[in-house]
Amino acid sequence: MPTPPANPPDDPRSDLELIDAVNKGDARAFEALYHRHRDYALRIAMRFTGERNLALDAVQDSFVYFYKKFPGFTLTAKLTTFLYPVVKHNALSLKQKARRAQGDASEEALDAQADPAPGNNPAEADTPEDLHTLLSELPDAQREVLVMRFVDGLSVQEIATALGVPPGTVKTRTHHAIRKLRESGQAKKYFDQ
Amino acid sequence: MPQEDEQFDSLPPAIVDALRDLDGPAVMPDPRRDADVLSGARQHLAETAGLSRKRRNLRLFFAGGAGGAIAAAAMIALIVFIASPVNGPQSEQDFAANTPDSPQSAAARPGDLNDDGTIDILDAYVLAKQIERDPSSLAMDLNRDGEANQRDIDWVAQQAVALNTGERG
Amino acid sequence: MKTLAATILFVLLSAWGLSSIALAERDEQQPPVQDGPVPAGTTFLTLDVTIDPNGQPMGAYQFELTSDNASFTVVGVEAGEHAAFDHGRPPYFDPVATQGETDRLILAEYALPEFDADQLPTRAVRVATVHVMFADPLHEHENPSIQLNLTAAGDADGERIDADVSYSFRTPERPE
Numbered sequence: 001m002p003t004p005p006a007n008p009p010d011d012p013r014s015d016l017e018l019i020d021a022v023n024k025g026d027a028r029a030f031e032a033l034y035h036r037h038r039d040y041a042l043r044i045a046m047r048f049t050g051e052r053n054l055a056l057d058a059v060q061d062s063f064v065y066f067y068k069k070f071p072g073f074t075l076t077a078k079l080t081t082f083l084y085p086v087v088k089h090n091a092l093s094l095k096q097k098a099r100r101a102q103g104d105a106s107e108e109a110l111d112a113q114a115d116p117a118p119g120n121n122p123a124e125a126d127t128p129e130d131l132h133t134l135l136s137e138l139p140d141a142q143r144e145v146l147v148m149r150f151v152d153g154l155s156v157q158e159i160a161t162a163l164g165v166p167p168g169t170v171k172t173r174t175h176h177a178i179r180k181l182r183e184s185g186q187a188k189k190y191f192d193q
Numbered sequence: 194m195p196q197e198d199e200q201f202d203s204l205p206p207a208i209v210d211a212l213r214d215l216d217g218p219a220v221m222p223d224p225r226r227d228a229d230v231l232s233g234a235r236q237h238l239a240e241t242a243g244l245s246r247k248r249r250n251l252r253l254f255f256a257g258g259a260g261g262a263i264a265a266a267a268m269i270a271l272i273v274f275i276a277s278p279v280n281g282p283q284s285e286q287d288f289a290a291n292t293p294d295s296p297q298s299a300a301a302r303p304g305d306l307n308d309d310g311t312i313d314i315l316d317a318y319v320l321a322k323q324i325e326r327d328p329s330s331l332a333m334d335l336n337r338d339g340e341a342n343q344r345d346i347d348w349v350a351q352q353a354v355a356l357n358t359g360e361r362g
Numbered sequence: 363m364k365t366l367a368a369t370i371l372f373v374l375l376s377a378w379g380l381s382s383i384a385l386a387e388r389d390e391q392q393p394p395v396q397d398g399p400v401p402a403g404t405t406f407l408t409l410d411v412t413i414d415p416n417g418q419p420m421g422a423y424q425f426e427l428t429s430d431n432a433s434f435t436v437v438g439v440e441a442g443e444h445a446a447f448d449h450g451r452p453p454y455f456d457p458v459a460t461q462g463e464t465d466r467l468i469l470a471e472y473a474l475p476e477f478d479a480d481q482l483p484t485r486a487v488r489v490a491t492v493h494v495m496f497a498d499p500l501h502e503h504e505n506p507s508i509q510l511n512l513t514a515a516g517d518a519d520g521e522r523i524d525a526d527v528s529y530s531f532r533t534p535e536r537p538e
Contacts, residue, residue, distance in 0.1 A: 022238065024242075025238050025239070025241070025242035026238075027231075027234060027235040027238050027239070030231070030234045030235075030238065031231050031234070034227070034230060034231060034234070038222060038227070039219065039220075039222070042219075042220040042222060043216055043219070043220065045220075046216060046217060046220045047215075047216055052220055052221070055220055056220070056222070056223050056226055059226075060226050060229065060230055063230045063234075064230060064233060067230075067233065067234040067237055067238070068237060070237070070238060070241065071238075071241055071242070131207070131208065131211045132211055132214065132215065135208075135211055135212060135215060136215070143212075143215075146204070146212060147212050147215070147216075150204050150208075150209045150212060151209065151212050151213050151216070165433065165463060166433040166463060166464060166465035166466075167430075167465070168429055168430065168432045168433040168465045169432075169433040169463055169465075171432075172432055172433065178204065181204075181208060187208060190205035190207045190208055191205055306520075307520060311514075313424050313470070313513065313514045314422045314423065314424040314454070314470035314471065314472055314514055314516075315422050315424075315472075315514050315516040315520045315522065316520075317422070317454075317470075317472050318421055318422040318472035318473070318475075318516055318520045319520040321472055321475045322475045322519075322520065324475075325475035325476065346472075347454075350454040350470060350472070351454065351456075353424060353454065353468070353470050354424070354454045354455050354456050354468040354469065354470050355456050355468075356456040356458050356459060356464065356466055356467075356468060357456075357458060
């Protein structure tokens, strides 16, 4: 497997400082922001497209949208919180366009790419298939907040802002998802450890 | 945090790993796309930086001019105050211009009829009472449709209960 | 004369400044009046909201209903029981609250202007009934709490008065 290109060393400035610099026309500051958050955006895009090229397109569109907001962009939340809905929207749009372009005959192929059956992914070899099935069977909205909270590391408020829902909804969805997992035969043993 | 809430605040590592696995392996970025985005950004920032400088200079020009004008106005106001004795309203017209019911007062903060800094149902109630007393008064035509009526009261009340306005009061 | 005018201006400015500070502090210190759990398993809830103006004639009210751990959709709003507030329509609220999930609702109404002070309610009166649907069925481990905050109550002249707001709830299992 080819090794990914190395990222330039991370700029020591915070996102806010970099944004301030970009507002003043500093293209290097934008480059630092891009490299800092590109892989996160790619992960989100891949989550919703299930296909590498579509994910790359979605990320490219998202960062083009982002730099066109300068000068005058004001960050009111974490940059990851800002990027999440942008990337998600672009990813879902591109996926929908791809489906229409390819027609129904290929829809099964696209679905298989987007929702790989448990065990198809070599990275899952070490994790029980039943756990993946269980997680895949959670309602999309519940699984999404679980992933945002425990994989992406966003706080309840950040998730609420990114999804455009009240914090109470985020908490309720999280609680319901975790309860389902606790009560299921496959996942219960992990909670009891 | 109540004990029963703590069990919903964390996940076992195995489940977090399984969630992470749903994303699949890390996506290989594409250097060509990286280059496209960054060159586009450089171009956009270079173009808009030129525009920003012009806008900044214009802003400074007007700000400087405005600052000078404000300072001059303040001096003139001070001189007029010192030179003229203040005996209260000079005429009934002056008094009318300074009451909360006047168009000038209403226009200063449309909807805040009782001048308490907040637009709430009390303003709608005050307006309703005023319109009931004098339905012909156009000073109470807050929505500027040519009449002072229930629509003006509704206009204020709807501001009072709006959930997403940035500033109601 | 100038001295008198300057003195009056100073007093007015001070009074305005001090009252603004006092009002701001009072608003900050005013806690939600009603807070409590709802029965487990509830999805729909009917709230009867009562305001007690403590003996003063009440000409207008405005309250805010929130939940800090659940979101809801407003499915219905009914007017209260006093004739002074009978406009033939429900109290004012933002229809956004009926179009999706929210965690906040503001409800307000004023008395019909033709009602004089002696015709306005002076004791506890049901001012509104709100029907809400919670976004997800409620579970015993996550009972949402409902907060009511009376943000404005006014007398017959629209001047602020002290009043108390409370609610009681009805569920489909316990019709009233």
